[in-house]
């Protein structure tokens with residue numbers, strides 16, 4: 001007897017029960033307290049069980065319910081990190097992705113999946129003004145940054161055969177606001193973190209092109225070769241967009257590779273293309289549909305202009321000449337342009353979601369996030385106890401509790417940290433933090449299709465209520 005398979009009827013019934021759990025979760029979201037309930041020990045208690053010898057469907061289904069119950073409730077008032085809100089139509093398609101179980105290694109393994117992935121990557125490239133790019137879906141921006149920089153390294157400092165044995169050093173340039181995944185990639189690729197130059201930023205947290213030019217010139221005088229420049233299109237702290245056209249100019253002049261980290265911001269080029277001028281001059285570009293296209297995790301994307309460079313970096317079969325003798329469509333192999341071999345059919349949810357809602361809806365939602373950030377900025381500006389700490393370029397809003405300005409308190413960092421903890425414990429809104437000018441700031445980031453005006457209007461009162469509690473508590477203990 002086959003003891004693992006389900007009949008199609010059993011599958012259908014089981015799916016209905018799981019869908020009910022999912023729908024109940026969605027129904028409950030708006031009114032829930034956001035942080036996951038329970039302490040670490042309590043949650044361990046709930047989920048720790050011995051590996052069951054006998055299957056128990058009812059017990060297993062209860063487990064799913066508990067998984068939902070003890071998860072963070074990411075409703076319209078969740079503004080932490082850069083976390084997309086998980087659009088439910090895409091989630092439904094993700095179930096089919098698992099049922100189809102296509103392995104998106106190459107066309108010959110998964111013809112529809114490869115074709116759909118190529119198609120949806122083309123849509124994304126077009127809609128942000130990078131028509132000439134092709135690419136691939138990844139697990140996220142970190143892997144897209146790693147792969148983009150792997151292409152840069154192999155193009156400018158070929159090392160796949162012999163390892164990195166440069167006689168002179170090679171350097172990578174990024175701003176002080178670049179994401180940590182950039183320095184991770186630089187170290188993993190054998191370039192060495194000491195060879196990552198962090199270029200200073202202006203008062204709006206954008207890379208200073210003159211400083212980039214100067215640093216490259218100084219390095220060249222020392223016999224150091226500029227390998228790549230990473231420009232950020234939407235820094236994770238404040239959403240600052242580096243001056244892409246100017247950086248492209250400098251990068252081209254010095255023969256370096258230009259990688260744009262657009263993991264947070266690049267998809268906003270759908271609605272505000274003028275702010276991303278120069279983006280199409282990148283050699284490679286990372287972006288994250290699981291952030292600003294609201295896709296369920298995970299769904300990142302790498303775009304690149306030179307398909308051969310992707311092959312040079314990632315093809316290991318060595319005989320891709322054979323594609324000359326085969327049908328160019330049917331010989332497409334993603335494993336020769338990626339660090340992964342087995343890959344899930346990520347494109348299905350994205351392709352479905354984009355068709356289901358249409359471009360106008362996504363543009364409108366991004367527009368709404370941008371407007372919400374401005375609305376919150378105005379509310380903060382009107383509140384004497386709060387101070388905006390950075391210009392609002394996209395949908396990240398950084399601010400601080402400064403209290404009564406006539407008597408500035410010395411431990412402002414500590415107080416703001418306590419306020420952040422208190423806000424998130426209260427659980428009505430959820431914020432994260434950023435350090436700007438060495439100061440601890442509260443940070444709201446809105447990539448959330450569920451957020452309404454009234455959700456935004458809860459932020460300032462929640463911050464003030466948390467501050468009041470924190471300050472009262474400090475007064476009691478001093």
Ligand SMILES: *Cc1c(COP(=O)(O)O)cnc(C)c1O
Nearest residue numbers: 082140141142179235236263264
């Ligand atoms: C989120 C982010 C990343 C990392 O992307 P993941 O999808 O989390 O791996 C890289 N760079 C920036 C600017 C980001 O906002």
